[in-house]
Amino acid sequence: MAEPAWIALRLSLKVALWATLIDLVLGVALGYLLARKRFVGRELLDALLTLPMVMPPTVLGYYLLVLIGRHGPLGAFLQQVLGIQLIFTWQAAVIAAAVVAFPLVLKGARAAFEAVDTQLEQAAYVLGLSPFAVFLRVTLPLAWRGVLGGTLLAFARSMGEFGATLMVAGSIPGKTQTLSIAVYEAVQAGQDDTANLLVLITSLVCIVVLVSANKLTPNRTSQA
Template identity: 85%
Template sequence: MDSFFEQPAWIALALSLKVACWATVLALVAGTGFGYLLARKRFMGRELLDAILTLPMVMPPTVLGYYLLVLIGREGVIGAWLQHHFGINLIFTWQAAVIAAAVVAFPLVLKGARAAFETVDTQLEQAAMVLGVAPFAVFLRVTLPLAWRGVLGGTLLAFARSMGEFGATLMVAGSIPGKTQTLSIAVYEAVQAGQDDTANLLVIITSVVCVTVLVAANKLTPNRNPQR
């Protein structure tokens, strides 16, 4: 019974929830913006842009982690700039874990948002504009309320994906107990150390959280083939 409430497990859970929440917020903002852009705008290379933005969904985690190191590492394009101008080092911090999880989760929000926005009748948006409503207000008062179920469904999937992120997170954030060791990394470390009780606890916690989120996402995702 003592092992069930082992402190490191709950620390890993708290850190995973923290990382997943922040990553989901970032993915939601970026995914909604790009989803609307791809759904409403017609421009050359639109589908190519969609494919590039979706890459994190299919790219091997180690490759994605390498790209992130190139960008935010100490010698990376962004990382070196942050270190030089602000003294900020992202590598091996929980913020790096957030960035990795957000990048991996982003395509899920993007796909859900684009599909949701494409189902909104553009005539309703045009009618609002004719009445003098500003474009951004049309988005907030007409488009988003009609597409919110699809956007939220993708967001919940992104949250679940962020909870289970492993490869890219391990490469850019490492495995520092209490600082960067998320649930998925803690499971790996427990198995490597032969701590089966801890591993089983962590797996159960992760599974319960992810199943709960997936059930909620299924309920919110619009049914495209309703039963008559």
């Protein structure tokens, strides 16, 4: 494999892993909240959190650019107070991938938690377990397949993220040029051999992840 392809692959894996980890933590927490708590505006919150799934990536990239850019509220604060610049860094690529892939974890986690029998949780409460202990010892073990299935889908989505990443991280070889962006650059430059290699790598990684997700996701039809 050509060295640029290795570099793009390593960067894509790093970005996807960090983005997926962020989505896993936030997705499990918010998925559990939406599945177990009843409050005003719950479905509106769910809709807002799911919005990245249907919104064009370039629009998401623009919103992120406004938020974390040098003149954005968060970007300006980080720049002036902490001396951190996110734009055109691999960390910006992580943020973009995490935002785009987040609904996949959220939806998978919420559905998995809603499928858990609440009577089992109530029995654990009667035995004296704390809410956190019930979550760790009862709810999460029963819902882990659905959570992990959504997480794997989010990882595959993060690997293929293009639009939002290009807007906030750019295409800097070795720094922010992920596999999907490298494919675009290779096609634009007429480097068909490089583009074919990168497409093959991306496709193989995504196929492996999707097959794994399918094996972990419960087959509701067969269980009926």
